Amino acid sequence: MSSTASAARAHLFHTGSVERYRDVLTRGVERVARRVAEVDRPGTGVRPEALAPLVGGIDLDRPLGDTDAALDELHDVWLRDAVWFHHPRYLAHLNCPVVIPALLGEAVLSAVNSSLDTWDQSVGATLMERRLIDWTAGRIGLGATADGVFTSGGTQSNLQAMLLAREEAYRREVGAAAVRPARPEVLARLRVVTSTAGHFSVQKAAKLLGLAADAVLTVPTDAGRRMRTDELARTIDRCRRDGQVVMAVVATAGTTDFGTIDPLPEIADICTAAGVWLHVDAAYGCGLLVSPTRRHLLDGIERAASVTVDYHKSFFQPVSSSALLVRDGRTLRHATWHADYLNPARAAEQGIPNQVDKSLQTTRRFDAGKLWLTLRIMGPDAIGALFDRVVDLAADAWRHLDADPRFEVAAPAQLSTVVFRYVPPDAPPYLVDEANLHAREALAASGAALVAGTKVDGAHWLKLTLLNPETTVDDVLAVRDLVAEHAAWYARHATSLAPVG
Numbered sequence: 349m350s351s352t353a354s355a356a357r358a359h360l361f362h363t364g365s366v367e368r369y370r371d372v373l374t375r376g377v378e379r380v381a382r383r384v385a386e387v388d389r390p391g392t393g394v395r396p397e398a399l400a401p402l403v404g405g406i407d408l409d410r411p412l413g414d415t416d417a418a419l420d421e422l423h424d425v426w427l428r429d430a431v432w433f434h435h436p437r438y439l440a441h442l443n444c445p446v447v448i449p450a451l452l453g454e455a456v457l458s459a460v461n462s463s464l465d466t467w468d469q470s471v472g473a474t475l476m477e478r479r480l481i482d483w484t485a486g487r488i489g490l491g492a493t494a495d496g497v498f499t500s501g502g503t504q505s506n507l508q509a510m511l512l513a514r515e516e517a518y519r520r521e522v523g524a525a526a527v528r529p530a531r532p533e534v535l536a537r538l539r540v541v542t543s544t545a546g547h548f549s550v551q552k553a554a555k556l557l558g559l560a561a562d563a564v565l566t567v568p569t570d571a572g573r574r575m576r577t578d579e580l581a582r583t584i585d586r587c588r589r590d591g592q593v594v595m596a597v598v599a600t601a602g603t604t605d606f607g608t609i610d611p612l613p614e615i616a617d618i619c620t621a622a623g624v625w626l627h628v629d630a631a632y633g634c635g636l637l638v639s640p641t642r643r644h645l646l647d648g649i650e651r652a653a654s655v656t657v658d659y660h661k662s663f664f665q666p667v668s669s670s671a672l673l674v675r676d677g678r679t680l681r682h683a684t685w686h687a688d689y690l691n692p693a694r695a696a697e698q699g700i701p702n703q704v705d706k707s708l709q710t711t712r713r714f715d716a717g718k719l720w721l722t723l724r725i726m727g728p729d730a731i732g733a734l735f736d737r738v739v740d741l742a743a744d745a746w747r748h749l750d751a752d753p754r755f756e757v758a759a760p761a762q763l764s765t766v767v768f769r770y771v772p773p774d775a776p777p778y779l780v781d782e783a784n785l786h787a788r789e790a791l792a793a794s795g796a797a798l799v800a801g802t803k804v805d806g807a808h809w810l811k812l813t814l815l816n817p818e819t820t821v822d823d824v825l826a827v828r829d830l831v832a833e834h835a836a837w838y839a840r841h842a843t844s845l846a847p848v849g
């Protein structure tokens with residue numbers, strides 16, 4: 349064996365290297381702990397042009413050979429300027445601080461490195477994932493035939509839901525036709541209906557699934573940013589008259605932009621009457637499944653044909669951790685393909701459990717292991733109580749902003765989002781837009797706080813996504829005042845600054 353190979357062997361994780369494993373991992377944990385202990389703002393506002401030369405200047409063919417040196421370098425290119433979701437003034441996107449039991453799970457699952465495709469690569473982990481799927485389906489109320497699978501995120505969960513809905517609609521169309529239609533002819537007529545506040549991954553899924561360019565129909569929302577069910581019913585009728593087939597309605601339980609929940613019982617009624625697959629995208633709102641006080645906000649979700657949940661949004665899990673749940677487990681067969689080397693039909697006939705038959709992925713992380721340890725150490729009520737806290741905080745923040753004459757607020761959220769904007773007195777619309785855009789950028793550049801932006805009816809607004817139970821009303825009010833200062837400064841100086849566009 350070459351000396352390079354024998355040196356390399358020392359890095360392999362195996363029975364003979366557990367001491368090195370313990371030492372190296374402990375050093376890593378110590379670095380992260382030290383860095384997090386000193387974090388005093390959610391980000392540094394670093395610009396890509398400052399970091400790119402550092403990252404680009406590293407010679408990946410010349411190893412440092414030393415753990416501490418590599419960790420020093422990692423600090424310079426990443427950890428020093430990282431965005432910290434645990435900081436109470438990170439109020440931007442749907443990123444949550446993570447719970448320590450899940451971090452423990454992450455460390456353990458990557459060391460063991462089980463792969464959740466087949467039994468012979470995962471053993472107990474497959475059964476544990478199945479228990480968590482059953483547990484989640486039970487919380488939703490999907491009934492005895494429910495099943496599902498963990499996925500990499502809401503985007504993949506939505507894609508898979510649309511795949512199953514497409515295949516079910518196709519089967520029905522072909523079954524009902526006197527003359528078997530060509531598959532492309534059927535696919536061209538399939539439509540998906542969601543609201544204007546639905547997530548863009550639905551559009552992406554439609555594209556990937558070979559549907560028509562105009563396959564996704566968006567119905568307007570009401571003043572509360574919830575899908576208008578009269579418009580939904582009208583859209584389904586119109587499709588029918590035009591010879592189109594609505595393969596799925598996607599209701600959103602927790603819109604990304606507004607934190608609002610579509611009227612699930614009414615939508616379920618319409619879908620039942622029309623015989624249409626109801627998919628509930630609860631990527632954000634799934635935290636309500638464990639809420640001690642707000643589970644009722646998801647009433648109606650139990651009538652879905654499929655549900656997306658993102659544990660990495662409202663269960664305080666590290667990325668990635670998501671699942672797709674279906675009412676009728678048999679529909680998951682549309683994702684099944686038997687490969688002789690991996691999952692021959694023979695194994696399925698012998699009743700040996702595998703998850704690859706239900707998944708778009710083959711090799712797959714044991715993300716369920718994080719949720720498992722979270723439930724076993726903290727329990728579901730503790731997770732729900734954390735989510736309740738941020739929903740309460742959003743309600744408080746909304747009231748303060750609504751009462752503040754400097755600001756305008758959008759519809760109050762049912763979850764933990766507050767959409768608002770600074771309105772300088774007597775300012776023309778373009779200036780209101782620019783002042784808010786400027787405030788967001790100036791805040792980010794200072795690193796003092798991070799807020800998100802979105803568009804409301806074509807105008808630029810600001811958005812607080814509150815997922816940190818450590819954030820207080822005082823944090824929100826301080827950020828509000830910083831936004832007002834930056835925006836007012838811009839409005840005052842706008843006459844001397846050229847308007848953009």
Ligand SMILES: *Cc1c(COP(=O)(O)O)cnc(C)c1O
Nearest residue numbers: 501502503547604629631632658
């Ligand atoms: C975040 C989100 C998604 C996408 O989920 P990822 O985990 O980011 O892939 C889908 N739908 C909604 C409503 C979301 O908020």
